[in-house]
Amino acid sequence: MAGYRDLLRTPGVGRIIAAQLTARFPSGMTxxxxxxxxxxxxxxxxxxxxxLAAASIGxxxxxxxxSRWMGLWGMRQVLTLTTLICAASIIGIAVLEVPLPVFMTLGMIAGLSTPPVQPAVRTIYPKMVNSRQLTPLFSLDASLQEIIWILAPVVVTFVSTQISTVxxxxxxxxxxxGGGAWFIASPELGRVRIPRSKRRFGKVLARPAVLLGTVIGFLxxxxxxxxxxxxVATFGKGGIEAGVVLAVFSVGSLVGGLVSGGIAVSRWAMARRMGIVTIGLVVTTISLNVWWISGSLLVAGIGVAPVFAAVSAMTTASVKFSDTAEAFGWVNMGQLIGAAAGSAVAGFLIDGMGPGGAYWTAAIFAAVGVLVAVVFRGGFPDLRGRDPSPLPDTTTIPIQTV
Structure with a gap:
């Protein structure tokens, strides 16, 4: 914890973390x-x-x-435009009574215009701290984002069930x-300029760590x-149990993330961390009792933030600085497609066989993640004793000869 206190004393770190957490708070509610x-x-x-699938796919x-546009036009311009469009589409979902295809279209627009706050801030981080602090900063970021998942589900469940979903x-x-305006106004967005990438779009996926991070994020x-x-299907009617249970899930992740900040990231780190998630989710399938599910999700959560932290550190250490925003855009894409797939499969299984189908879906997704992390462990960089900063951008320097 002393290391985290020193990290937060670094100029601008505490402010940018608070601003980006506020800007991303809707991601835990939407x-x-x-x-x-x-x-x-x-x-x-x-x-x-x-x-939800339409929104996630968008x-x-x-x-x-x-994310790549931020290197072309600047972070503030892209974030401002996307924030305004996203807000308008969510208002449409809230106030309009339209057929399902129109709701899906509005969801798609909301997804397409979601502000790329996460790629922006994770591109900024390496320019704010030294190489020794970078991996702990990613762990702190992954841990503190669980505040979103602790508070946001409780808030939105209470408001939606006790007042109205609108x-x-x-x-x-x-x-x-409000959160987007705070983050956009942060001085760091003006100080850090993402260089225009010289690689063609999508080339960064040739990096094994980026591709594997995208797959692990999906699962x-x-x-x-x-x-x-x-x-939600188990406890979402007439009470706040759903929000509380999801908050417990996030508490486990918060604790796990803070503990993992001092642990070096090796090639086996991803498999071990995904293994913790899988064990907890398999146990969850045994009973729908609120105490049982809370306890098993607490265990599963202990591995969640450490997985995200490892993905961030491995991605950053594997690409050039000019490619970091796009790399995190691809990683984020994998996570969002995973959200679409998980929500859609679980939704139909809930309709067909009850809430238990959703927990089996979660356990299978996580188990496949362990398998991928074990089989392809050689594609993950070993960051023990290594500088996890982005690779330097190089360019040709003209030399005058006589």
Missing amino acids: SLAILLHIQHITGSYGAAGLV QAVAGPIT VGLLLIVVILI LVGATAAVEAGV
């Missing part, structure tokens, strides 16, 4: 709010899953593109605009999305 709102309107979790498609969505819009977030759908 899926759950849309799920509750569309299910309330249509009476079907399957229909709600389709809207966000996934746009992720690498808007108010829940409009609350997201307020936070989206992990697919599992967590299925858990979210299952918890």
